[in-house]
Amino acid sequence: MRFDLSQDQKMLVDTAASFAKKSSPVARARRLRADPRGFEPAVWKQMAELGWLGLCLPEQVGGFAGRFIDLALVIQQLGATLVPEPILPTVVLGGTALVAAGDSARWLAPLAAGELQVSLAVWERGGRFDPTWCETRAEKSAKGWRLSGEKVWVPGGHAADLFLVAARTGGSPGQAAGVSLFAVDRAALAALPVQTIDGRRAASIRLSSVEVGADRLLGGEGQAAPIIERALEAGCAAAAAEATGIAQAVLDMTVAYLKTREQFGALIGTFQALQHRSVEMFVETELLRGHAIEACLRIDEGDQEERHRAVAAAMVQVASGGRFVARQGIQLHGGIGCTDEHDVGLYLKRMQALSQMLGDEQHHLARFADLTQTRVAS
Amino acid sequence: MDLSISPEHEAFRREVRAWIQEALPPDLKAKAEVDAHFEMPESTRWHKILHQRGWAAPHWPAEWGGPGLDPTSRFILSEELELAGTPPLSPFGLAMVGPLLMQFGTAAQKQRFLPKIISAEEIWCQGYSEPNAGSDLASLRTAATKDAAGNYVVSGQKTWTTYAQYADWIFCLVRTDARGKKQEGISFLLIDMKSPGIEVKPMLTIGGTPAFCETFFTNVVVPAENLVGPEGGGWTLAKALLGHERTLIASVGASGRAVKRVKRIAEETKANGRRLIDDPLVRSRIAALEIRLRGLQMANYRALAGAQHGKAPGPESSILKLRGSEVTQQCYELAMELMGEDALTWFNEPGVVPPIEEWVPSSFCYTRATTIYGGSNEIQKNVIAKYILGLPGK
Numbered sequence: 001m002r003f004d005l006s007q008d009q010k011m012l013v014d015t016a017a018s019f020a021k022k023s024s025p026v027a028r029a030r031r032l033r034a035d036p037r038g039f040e041p042a043v044w045k046q047m048a049e050l051g052w053l054g055l056c057l058p059e060q061v062g063g064f065a066g067r068f069i070d071l072a073l074v075i076q077q078l079g080a081t082l083v084p085e086p087i088l089p090t091v092v093l094g095g096t097a098l099v100a101a102g103d104s105a106r107w108l109a110p111l112a113a114g115e116l117q118v119s120l121a122v123w124e125r126g127g128r129f130d131p132t133w134c135e136t137r138a139e140k141s142a143k144g145w146r147l148s149g150e151k152v153w154v155p156g157g158h159a160a161d162l163f164l165v166a167a168r169t170g171g172s173p174g175q176a177a178g179v180s181l182f183a184v185d186r187a188a189l190a191a192l193p194v195q196t197i198d199g200r201r202a203a204s205i206r207l208s209s210v211e212v213g214a215d216r217l218l219g220g221e222g223q224a225a226p227i228i229e230r231a232l233e234a235g236c237a238a239a240a241a242e243a244t245g246i247a248q249a250v251l252d253m254t255v256a257y258l259k260t261r262e263q264f265g266a267l268i269g270t271f272q273a274l275q276h277r278s279v280e281m282f283v284e285t286e287l288l289r290g291h292a293i294e295a296c297l298r299i300d301e302g303d304q305e306e307r308h309r310a311v312a313a314a315m316v317q318v319a320s321g322g323r324f325v326a327r328q329g330i331q332l333h334g335g336i337g338c339t340d341e342h343d344v345g346l347y348l349k350r351m352q353a354l355s356q357m358l359g360d361e362q363h364h365l366a367r368f369a370d371l372t373q374t375r376v377a378s
Numbered sequence: 379m380d381l382s383i384s385p386e387h388e389a390f391r392r393e394v395r396a397w398i399q400e401a402l403p404p405d406l407k408a409k410a411e412v413d414a415h416f417e418m419p420e421s422t423r424w425h426k427i428l429h430q431r432g433w434a435a436p437h438w439p440a441e442w443g444g445p446g447l448d449p450t451s452r453f454i455l456s457e458e459l460e461l462a463g464t465p466p467l468s469p470f471g472l473a474m475v476g477p478l479l480m481q482f483g484t485a486a487q488k489q490r491f492l493p494k495i496i497s498a499e500e501i502w503c504q505g506y507s508e509p510n511a512g513s514d515l516a517s518l519r520t521a522a523t524k525d526a527a528g529n530y531v532v533s534g535q536k537t538w539t540t541y542a543q544y545a546d547w548i549f550c551l552v553r554t555d556a557r558g559k560k561q562e563g564i565s566f567l568l569i570d571m572k573s574p575g576i577e578v579k580p581m582l583t584i585g586g587t588p589a590f591c592e593t594f595f596t597n598v599v600v601p602a603e604n605l606v607g608p609e610g611g612g613w614t615l616a617k618a619l620l621g622h623e624r625t626l627i628a629s630v631g632a633s634g635r636a637v638k639r640v641k642r643i644a645e646e647t648k649a650n651g652r653r654l655i656d657d658p659l660v661r662s663r664i665a666a667l668e669i670r671l672r673g674l675q676m677a678n679y680r681a682l683a684g685a686q687h688g689k690a691p692g693p694e695s696s697i698l699k700l701r702g703s704e705v706t707q708q709c710y711e712l713a714m715e716l717m718g719e720d721a722l723t724w725f726n727e728p729g730v731v732p733p734i735e736e737w738v739p740s741s742f743c744y745t746r747a748t749t750i751y752g753g754s755n756e757i758q759k760n761v762i763a764k765y766i767l768g769l770p771g772k
Contacts, residue, residue: 001450001683003379069379255767269770275763276756282767283697290676297381313669320666321673366658369665374645375656 460631
């Protein structure tokens with residue numbers, strides 16, 4: 001086992017850290033909350049030029065065929081200043097699904113070049129974080145397929161050019177078999193932008209007898225559940241990496257505050273109650289870092305069972321340890337931490353979003369339990 | 379970065395596992411099966427068996443009889459021993475005074491003591507804490523004065539001298555100078571437990587097992603050659619030793635074993651017609667515990683990979699004692715809850731509760747000590763706040 005960075009990884013981390021600090025301080029994320037797009041195309045293009053968008057994509061589509069951990073290291077650094085560009089929705093969720101589906105070069109090449117935003121549309125009302133709870137239907141038509149249904153909280157869906165829509169071609173909600181994935185252009189469906197707690201945006205989408213060509217079916221008919229699972233797991237691992245960057249930033253700003261703020265004639269950092277609380281924040285941050293590293297490494301290393309376990313464990317730690325750090329960050333800043341003008345609240349909100357957008361604590365705990373515990377009753 | 383384990387290390391793990399199955403005597407194996415408390419003589423027996431195989435002191439250099447294993451192999455060895463539930467070896471000689479003598483002892487002291495520590499011919503205990511010097515160790519008052527012949531004469535009381543009733547030697551922090559700062563004037567002495575003037579009073583632990591002791595010193599004569607390091611330099615040694623101790627206490631293997639026990643109890647216990655393991659609430663509590671253990675394991679691996687590649691311990695290693703001790707406690711807390719009414723049992727005849735439950739109440743009680751010994755968790759937090767987070771002192 002090795003956990004130190006290679007020379008290449010060090011360069012990647014340095015570039016991302018300096019980008020976050022100089023080109024995208026938190027003030028930028030704050031400003032872009034008011035922007036209907038929520039990010040800047042010029043910056044997205046810059047990220048493509050830096051090679052980040054294609055980092056884990058195949059060379060044939062202009063990618064660098066890197067390991068997932070490389071991308072995760074960048075994401076962690078960008079998390080530290082809440083960089084709002086949609087790497088998680090487009091590159092991780094969209095890109096992973098397209099790669100897993102195979103035969104997707106026509107979309108992956110523009111994705112890597114920064115010319116295409118992709119969103120994975122799987123969640124439905126009534127299906128709590130279960131991607132197989134799919135009531136959206138796809139029926140064979142003269143041209144190919146006709147899709148009808150609704151999806152909610154589609155990450156990055158407000159700005160997506162292409163939606164990867166889960167729709168059922170067989171079976172019934174809750175069954176993995178029969179779920180198919182379709183590439184649908186934005187123009188073909190109705191996307192309603194919605195605001196999210198972290199100052200970003202998603203979309204609710206409605207498909208009313210949307211006609212798509214036969215070539216828009218990704219992967220085999222009824223075979224998309226493993227593709228979607230793979231994409232969601234990559235998304236979770238990336239979320240854990242981003243959460244690590246956020247937790248570290250909150251810890252840093254909180255410790256810095258304890259070293260400057262005075263009350264009762266003393267620096268509040270001398271108070272043992274606050275010292276011990278910040279140590280708890282430090283411990284949870286380190287545990288989160290370990291979970292995130294393991295989950296990210298297991299995205300393309302080792303067996304599937306271990307990947308499932310590592311990803312579920314990491315998401316539980318995001319929800320427990322990660323959110324603990326963010327909440328205590330507010331507490332230790334006192335009243336100023338509860339204002340919109342202080343940055344610490346922005347971190348809390350992003351942490352909360354990360355902990356619930358791809359399965360919440362209960363979901364991942366139950367999943368982990370099913371992976372590690374027997375059931376005696378049938 | 380990668381999670382791969384080398385084929386050599388995989389093979390070493392298999393070798394250790396197979397050897398334990400063969401070498402652990404049947405009566406100890408039976409106790410391991412129910413995670414019973416091992417008495418000191420049982421630990422010593424197992425120590426001698428391990429010593430014959432060359433594995434009693436995995437972290438000792440070859441010069442002093444260590445097996446010359448790399449950090450990962452050492453970790454594998456200790457993890458497998460813990461996972462198999464083998465008797466834990468007394469840390470006082472192997473992990474504490476031994477390494478300290480290697481670092482600070484004279485050639486004669488090394489020659490005299492180290493071979494008998496590794497062979498378990500001599501058993502050691504620790505004389506640090508006193509009734510009024512616990513977390514505030516530097517307040518210790520056991521006094522050593524010089525007599526006309528140049529010997530030290532020691533008088534005072536030490537507490538938590540675990541297993542002193544079995545010990546041949548005790549290493550002690552004593553006050554040789556009461557003037558000046560309290561950290562100065564402390565010296566490190568090796569004292570023969572057979573010396574006249576030593577009295578040992580064993581105490582039961584909260585777990586009902588005889589481990590703790592109080593040890594009283596009345597004008598005990600100690601030859602000057604048994605001073606380690608310079609007179610008045612004991613505090614430096616004490617701090618170095620606490621460092622050695624802390625790295626031992628993550629106990630991921632032992633907690634892993636405790637989690638397995640929790641799961642077995644959940645699988646084998648029915649409540650109101652349903653197995654506990656089928657209760658979603660129980661399932662999620664076990665999962666949460668196992669995830670905490672997993673996080674700790676990764677912290678351990680990160681510290682280990684650093685050591686394997688020759689790096690100084692990073693921030694991740696400082697959290698091992700803190701969280702490791704808490705996870706151990708949480709395992710037994712959950713086991714107690716899953717046992718329901720059976721959790722009331724206290725050293726009954728076999729058959730009153732299932733064998734897997736028998737020792738849980740005692741262990742539940744005894745593991746309260748894990749967040750206290752080796753520097754309480756509150757002291758650990760003070761240390762992390764100061765040295766890692768750089769928070770200001772008063």
